[in-house]
Each structure stands twice: as C-alpha cells, then as structure tokens.
Amino acid sequence: MEAFQFYSPTQIIFGRGTEEQVGEQIARRGGSRVLVVYGGQSAVKSGLLSRVLASLEQSGLSCDTLGGVKPNPRLSLVLSGIQRAEAFQANFLLAIGGGSVIDTAKAIADGVANPELDLWDDLWMKKVPLERSLPVGVVLTIPAAGSESSDSAVLTKDDTLEKRGLGSDLHRPRFAILNPDLTATLPRYQVACGVVDIMSHTMDRYFNPITTNQLTDELAEGLLRVVISSGRRAMDHPGDYQAMSELMWAGSLSHNGLTGLGGKKDFAPHQLGHELSARFDSAHGATLSAVWGSWARYCLDADVSRFARFGVKVWGLDPTGRTERELALSAIDATVYFFHSLDMPTCFSELGCGLQSEKELEELTRRCTFFGTRTIGTFRVLDHDDILAIYR
Ligand code: NZQ
Ligand code: ZN
Numbered sequence: 001m002e003a004f005q006f007y008s009p010t011q012i013i014f015g016r017g018t019e020e021q022v023g024e025q026i027a028r029r030g031g032s033r034v035l036v037v038y039g040g041q042s043a044v045k046s047g048l049l050s051r052v053l054a055s056l057e058q059s060g061l062s063c064d065t066l067g068g069v070k071p072n073p074r075l076s077l078v079l080s081g082i083q084r085a086e087a088f089q090a091n092f093l094l095a096i097g098g099g100s101v102i103d104t105a106k107a108i109a110d111g112v113a114n115p116e117l118d119l120w121d122d123l124w125m126k127k128v129p130l131e132r133s134l135p136v137g138v139v140l141t142i143p144a145a146g147s148e149s150s151d152s153a154v155l156t157k158d159d160t161l162e163k164r165g166l167g168s169d170l171h172r173p174r175f176a177i178l179n180p181d182l183t184a185t186l187p188r189y190q191v192a193c194g195v196v197d198i199m200s201h202t203m204d205r206y207f208n209p210i211t212t213n214q215l216t217d218e219l220a221e222g223l224l225r226v227v228i229s230s231g232r233r234a235m236d237h238p239g240d241y242q243a244m245s246e247l248m249w250a251g252s253l254s255h256n257g258l259t260g261l262g263g264k265k266d267f268a269p270h271q272l273g274h275e276l277s278a279r280f281d282s283a284h285g286a287t288l289s290a291v292w293g294s295w296a297r298y299c300l301d302a303d304v305s306r307f308a309r310f311g312v313k314v315w316g317l318d319p320t321g322r323t324e325r326e327l328a329l330s331a332i333d334a335t336v337y338f339f340h341s342l343d344m345p346t347c348f349s350e351l352g353c354g355l356q357s358e359k360e361l362e363e364l365t366r367r368c369t370f371f372g373t374r375t376i377g378t379f380r381v382l383d384h385d386d387i388l389a390i391y392r
C-alpha cells in the first residue's frame with residue numbers, strides 16, 4: 001500500500017425531500033448571500049429551482065441566480081458568473097444539477113476568492129496553486145460525475161477547446177443533497193452516461209500498478225458490482241427509486257478517492273475521452289465507453305492478472321479450466337458488452353464523431369499529450385504513439 005491521505009469532508013444528506021433542508025444547511029455554515037447556479041431547463045421545469053429558492057428565502061438568505069450552464073461547461077460562463085457573484089457580493093455558491101453545474105460553481109467560487117489571479121492562465125494552467133475559494137453546496141440531480149464529493153472541477157476554454165481539470169481539496173463541496181427522486185426526469189441516455197462514468201471513476205483507479213491493496217480492491221469491486229446491477233435495473237425500470245439510490249450513493253463514493261486509496265490512479269481513459277468531449281462536445285460518459293475497450297485491449301499485457309481478477313470478482317466469471325489471459329479477455333468483452341447493453345457507444349463511429357483521417361487522429365493525439373508535454377496513465381504509461389494507436 002502506497003502512503004495516502006483521505007479527506008472527504010462533504011456532508012452527504014441523502015433521502016427523499018432533503019432539498020428542503022438546503023437553506024438551513026447554508027445558514028448554519030454562515031452563508032448569507034447565495035449565488036444559485038443551474039443548467040438548461042431541467043431544474044426549472046421540474047419545479048426544483050423554485051423549491052430551493054423558497055427554502056433559501058425561508059432561512060432568511062438573499063440569493064441571485066445564474067442559469068444556462070451547458071454540459072462540458074465553458075470558461076466564458078464562469079467568467080460572467082464571477083462578475084455576477086462579485087456584484088452580488090455572494091459568500092456561498094449553490095449548484096443545482098450535475099457535474100457541469102457543480103464544476104461551474106466551483107470555478108466561480110475560485111474566481112471570486114482570487115480576484116488578482118487569471119482563472120485560466122494562473123489557476124487552471126497550474127502556474128499558481130489554489131489557496132482560497134468560496135464554499136460550495138450541491139443539490140444533485142444526476143448520479144454521474146461525482147463532483148458533489150470530488151476535489152476536481154473540469155472546464156473547457158471556449159476559443160481553444162482545451163478541456164482541463166483542476167484538483168484541490170478546496171473544491172470539495174461543504175454538503176451534497178442526494179434525493180434520488182430528483183433523478184426521475186433524467187433521459188435514459190443520461191442515466192447510461194452516468195453509469196459508465198461512475199464505473200470509470202473506480203476502474204480508472206483499480207487498473208493501476210499497485211495490486212496489494214486488499215481492502216481498497218474489495219471496495220472497488222463491490223462498488224462496481226452494485227453499479228452494474230443497479231445500472232441494469234435503472235435502464236429497465238426508469239425512475240426506480242432503489243436503483244437510483246444505489247447509483248447516487250455509488251457516484252459520490254466512486255470519485256471521492258475511497259476506491260483508489262493506497263494506489264496510483266491511472267485515469268488514462270478519462271484523458272482519452274476528454275479530448276473527444278473538447279472536440280465534439282460529446283457527453284462525458286459516452287466518450288469513456290467509446291475508448292475503454294480499445295484502451296483495455298492495448299494495455300492488457302501491462303497486467304493480465306489484474307484483468308483476470310476483475311473478470312472473476314466483478315463479472316462473476318468462472319475461472320475453472322481457463323487461463324488468466326482467457327479470463328482477462330472475457331472480462332474486457334463483458335465490460336464492452338455491458339456498455340452496449342446500455343446503448344452506449346463503444347467505438348468512434350458509434351459515438352458519431354466522424355473521425356476518419358489519419359490527420360484528424362494525429363491532431364486529437366497531439367492535443368491529448370497537451371501538445372507534446374505529457375504522457376498519460378500509470379497502469380501503462382502512454383506516450384504519443386500509444387495514444388495514437390488506441391485512438392486508431
Ligand atoms: O442542463 P439541464 O437542463 O439541467 O440538463 C442536464 C444536461 O443536459 C441533464 N440533467 C441533469 N439532471 C437532470 C437532467 N435532465 C433531466 N432531469 C434531471 N434530473 O443532464 C445533462 C448532463 O448534465 P451534466 O451536468 O453535464 O452531467 P454530468 O453530471 O455527467 O457532468 C458532466 C461534466 O462533469 C465533468 C465532465 O467532464 C463533464 O464536463 N466531470 C467532472 C468531474 C469532477 N468535477 O469531479 C469528474 C468527471 O470525471 C467529469 O470529468
Ligand atoms: Zn468521469
């Protein structure tokens with residue numbers, strides 16, 4: 001086991017009707033002027049935004065709103081959000097939505113707390129460490145990105161289409177309200193994207209060079225089994241409370257660090273996927289399912305036993321009379337087949353991104369290496385040629 005620290009300060013408030021506590025949760029943390037951030041229309045249409053605003057008012061809080069966050073959120077909206085928050089003198093950010101809204105709120109909180117810094121050039125490009133931010137609370141409406149408990153925020157710069165994340169413990173929300181009923185309006189496609197993303201946050205930790213972490217590995221395998229069975233159920237029975245409960249809780253645990261403690265996180269499939277979202281604005285989960293099978297087959301020989309164990313523990317494969325390689329290949333097939341069963345893309349053509357020419361693949365690869373300045377992954381370290389081979 002590698003040395004680690006585990007810091008997961010987000011208070012999880014789970015259950016039906018819990019969004020009614022939102023005003024009280026902010027007030028008890030000293031928030032008084034709240035900028036409420038939300039997405040397109042889902043929180044307006046469902047009445048959730050009005051209920052939340054009523055709860056804030058009841059607790060005597062002043063609030064302003066900023067809607068219009070799009071999936072794969074843009075820097076430009078964050079910058080106008082910072083101006084809005086400054087003018088309003090906000091001292092607390094409340095995100096109502098999923099990863100895109102939460103990450104926008106986190107970035108606005110960073111910008112307001114650091115007026116002397118350039119959000120992108122200084123903080124997102126990691127020239128200056130993040131040392132202050134405003135507190136953020138979350139009302140989660142989609143189990144997927146895990147941003148409600150993660151240390152990360154991911155933005156896309158409008159003009160260059162660079163998609164980059166910034167990790168900091170200051171990004172961990174103060175509280176997250178998880179009411180599975182709030183997911184009942186989710187389109188099936190978004191549920192499936194969420195299932196893939198939740199699995200990926202644990203798989204991108206599980207496939208790493210350290211394989212001596214018994215407890216961490218068992219936690220990861222248990223989480224994956226539950227997400228697979230609940231994901232199936234949620235797809236077959238839309239709005240199923242029990243299934244969405246499991247997915248919501250798993251989503252928060254899958255990206256708060258727990259399922260990779262003592263290991264060296266890999267996250268290469270995420271980095272491969274981010275370039276596709278940046279370039280084609282594809283849904284995050286769909287980019288992950290599109291690259292995972294190719295990544296896994298390419299990296300298989302880095303640790304065949306790991307994939308074999310994954311097959312036995314997660315997919316319930318019977319090891320009797322089978323070699324490790326056979327088990328490993330079946331485990332990869334089972335994962336790709338599962339993504340298919342959720343109607344998720346498992347290659348570029350299914351993702352519909354129309355990448356065909358070698359020149360386009362080369363450009364995608366160059367961007368994934370941050371223009372020749374990095375490799376990705378730890379399970380197998382991938383350089384430019386590896387990335388190109390996987391994309392191909
Ligand atoms: O905008 P609205 O109308 O709300 O619609 C959203 C959006 O179109 C819809 N939606 C959300 N809740 C709904 C709903 N529709 C109906 N009913 C509801 N209850 O779902 C769509 C997708 O929303 P989004 O927030 O983009 O989804 P997700 O949570 O998957 O977030 C994806 C973003 O998070 C980043 C991704 O890269 C992507 O930008 N990630 C953030 C991470 C983090 N901060 O830790 C980690 C992840 O790996 C990921 O990179
Ligand atoms: Zn993700």
